[in-house]
Amino acid sequence: MHGGASTGWLLMALCAVSGAYCLLRTRTGTPRERRTARSEALMGFGMAAMAVPAAVLSPPGWAWAVYAVLFGTAALRALRPALRGGHHLHHLVGSLAMVYMAVAMAPAVTGGGGGGHAGHGAAGAGGIPALTGVLLVYYAFYVLGSAGRLLPGAAVAPAGGTGAVGRGPGGFGGGTDGRPELTTACRLTMGIGMFAMLLTL
Helix, strand or coil, rough: CCHHHHHHHHHHHHHHHHHEEEEHHHHCCHHHHHHHHHHHHHHHHHHHHHHHCCCCCCCCHHHHHHHHHHHHHHHHHHHHHHCCCHHHHHHHHHHHHHHHHHHHHHHHCCCCCCCCCHHHHHHHHHCCHHHHHHHHHHHHHHHHHHHCCCCCCCCCCCCCCHHHEHHHHHHHHCCCCHHHHHHHHHHHHHHHHHHHHHHHC
């Protein structure tokens, strides 16, 4: 990603830590929860790789095609579960957003030739302003919803034993692995990261 090196390092670290936590979550829970954790781990590590400051590492031009194929495959896998709604729909949006950013930042699209990150200064030429705006609005609401769930009392279940703990922002499924606040914090971090990355387009 183009932008300040300190911002890139911070974003990379936050996404990598979130991805690592999601990877740890793949060891417990139901098969559906483990599948969700694997998807979120992939997203976290992918975002961390894309956030490496340009001054430190300029990936080869083909790296963006690899990102697009990887997250395109993830989007196809999320498509069927997304039809049932819930957090899988968010995974589908996130995977498609990663494909969009990879295509928008590819040197062939941005006019940077084979210069990798060197062409990112013109990355705006590769993005579609209306689509970028829609994704920014989506992630802004997602971040606000996730942050709201972390407020004291927001995740308290009623006496019946079912409530907001199992629901994420906008009705998305929240964490049910015994540490829902950490899962929500992870998703909040990745939502902020995605919003920041979209701003660079």
